[in-house]
Amino acid sequence: MSSPMSATTFINLLKKEGVNVVEVGSWRTHNRNGKGPWGPVHGVMIHHTVTQGTARTVDIVQDGYSSLPGPLCHGMIAKSGTVYLIGYGRTNHAGLGDPDVLSAVIAERDLPVDNEASVDGNRHFFGFECENLGNGTDPWPAAQLEAIERVGAAIARYYGWNERSVIGHLEWQPGKIDPKGWTMASMRNRIRARLAAKPSAPTPPPSNGVTYTVxxxxxxxxxxxxxxxxxxxxxxxxxxxxxxxxxxxxxxxxxIPNGKPLPQPQKPKVDLSRLVEAAKKNPSMSGTPVTYSGVKVVEAALIDEGLLSKSRYDGHFGADTVKAYAAWQRRCGYTGKAADGIPGKDSLAKLAKKHGFNVVA
Known part of the structure; x- marks a missing residue:
């Protein structure tokens, strides 16, 4: 029986396998555990999203729909090959599936045809959604396929599984077609080969692929x-x-389209004194609001932490932003007046380190 690993172990083993990961909000505690059990885990399931656009896809798999609440996966594998960590624990990705398929995954033998839907797959599988329209013609870039391979191998390596523990949604639930555009048999061959070697660094992007990280x-x-x-x-x-x-x-x-090595822009700078001025004045709604570009940098970080609504990304350190920053201070261990929502040097430094900006005192 395989118990679920911790979220920290999960992200570390992905990184060790050479996976480029981005943590989305409070992914470690974003789950559906209150709706049913999570574990024992027996395998990894691959899906496609039927969506286009990385940002939009991240939002969808994080929030879900009214009829199917998020998170809809543990990770979303973008066309770039980046894996966005969405949730950890029970997620709404697999639904009910074939008990004979589950038995075959556990025994690591060839899969039977799925013709029944009676077993809770959300309980037993890690789920990864892949950014693709799923129409059979939307391309699957090499970096994305390699990321799928690395993700499957990383989890299988941890549990001592072989490649037969990685399956597609179409192999689990009757009527499903995902992933479409390549075969799970070919992916399992790739995972088998990767498991035979030690974890390695990611394959560099194609020749003209000079890249910039947002x-x-x-x-x-x-x-x-x-x-x-x-x-x-x-x-x-x-x-x-x-x-x-x-x-x-x-x-x-x-x-970057011209393919020439170009200097990366410097990290955004946030002036602590101007940030404090905005945080103290703006919530009172008296006079003209203090506007400052650094506020947006902090708001973006708070949004990424899952503490602030995207509708409040406006450059005004208003009441909602103060409330969100207070939540960040409490997350850092501060209490009482030290968690009043007015940025302090230490709490801002911690936010800056995690989200890639510099603080000017």
């Missing part, structure tokens, strides 16, 4: 300007995984 507070226009390219050219170079130029997500990898 930081909190970034915009496509701002990134393009810093790198000396047009926003239109940057969007066109990334159109396979960007649906909307206004929807980019911290941790996303963007390909």
């Amino acid at each position: 930081k909190p507070g970034d915009t496509l226009t701002g990134i393009a300007k810093s790198l000396g390219v047009t926003a239109e050219a940057l969007f066109a170079a990334n159109k396979d995984h960007l649906k909307d130029p206004d929807q980019i997500y911290p941790g996303q990898e963007l390909v």
Whole structure:
């Protein structure tokens, strides 16, 4: 019987296997454990999302739908090969499936045809959604397929499983077609080969693939300007995984279109004194609000932590942002007046270290 590993073990083994991961909000505690058991775990299940655009897909698998609440997976594998960690514990990804398939996964033998749906798969499988339209023609980039391979191998390696413990949704539940565009047999062959070797670093991107990693507070226009390219050219170079130029997500990898080594922009700087001024004045709603670009950097980090609504990403350190920052201070261990929502040097430094910006005292 395989008990679920801890969230910390989970992220560490993915990194050890060479997986590029991005932590989305409070993924470690985002789960459906209150609706049913999680474990024992017996395998890994792969899906496709029937969506387009990394940011939009992350939102969907994190929040779910009214009829199927999130999280909808443990991780979302983007076309770039980046794995966004969405939830940990029981997630709504597998649904009911065939008991004979589960028995075959546990015994690590060839899978029978799935013709029944009576066993709770959300309890027994790690689930990974892959960004793809699922129409058979939407491309699967090499980096994305390699990430699927690495994720499957990482979990199987930890539990001492072989490649037969990694299955597709179409092999579990009658009527499902995902993943579509390649075969699970071919993926299991890749995982078998990877398990025969030691974990290794990720394969470098293709020749012209000079990339930029999106930081909190970034915009496509701002990134393009810093790198000396047009926003239109940057969007066109990334159109396979960007649906909307206004929807980019911290941790996303963007390909720079001219392929020349360009300097990465410096980390955003946040002036602590100006941030405190905004936090003290704006919630009172008296006079003209204090606006400062550094506020958006902090708001983006609080959104990524799952503490602030995206609708409050406005550059005003208002009452909702103060409340969210107070929650961050409590998360850091502060109490009482030390968790009043007014940024302090130490709590801001911790937020900056985690979300990639610099603090100016």
